[in-house]
Amino acid sequence: MTIWKQFRVPLLALTFSSVVLALGNVVLFPIKDKRTNTPFVFPEKVSLPQWQFSMSRLLAKPTKEHTELFAQKHYRYLRNDLFLDIEMRYLTDGDGERLFREYTSISSSANVRQREGVGYYGLGVSKQRAYLSACINSQGSSTFTLKQFNQNQYFSDLHPQRLLSWLLGQESLKDKRCLWAHLSIPLKSSSPEAAYQVLETAWFSWYQWWQPRFPKH
Incomplete structure (x- = not known):
């Protein structure tokens, strides 16, 4: 003593x-936040358990300019005779509901669910397709609403290591980046709930692959 x-x-x-x-x-x-200017290219192929990779391609550019959008990619997978489409976008906007309205033609609202160890995501059905959308954050869990994104950012900002990096001038305190994922499959003869289970299983694996590979700044 x-x-x-x-x-x-x-x-x-x-x-x-x-x-x-x-x-x-x-x-x-x-410090200047250079993270949003860091070039990022989506990989041509991403493995997804229980699914066979079919193809990938660049998504068409939006009809109007979006300064928050930096990269995008479309992936397609096949299992039996079912196609799973996944659209990925890298941007500085964590408002999943707004992104949902902005980048899809879906007008109906989504049902928000939460999974321990993953986070929040939105589910719904439109034009005989079931979909799942969520924002993968640079730190913390996935989110769907802007409120969830801001809360996730708040708790991540309080992490000692992040505060230290900010104090040392290694990175800015606020990180508004988001990897927005939009998964969809045709309903065919299945019920919405059965389709949701297929999407959720794929999403949990997709999230586990992408979260540790979030673009570096």
């Missing part, structure tokens, strides 16, 4: 000085 008392004040002083220097560095030399 005596040794601790002897070193406590110097250690506290050193810690305080480090924080002050780091904050001074941020204030005097604020």
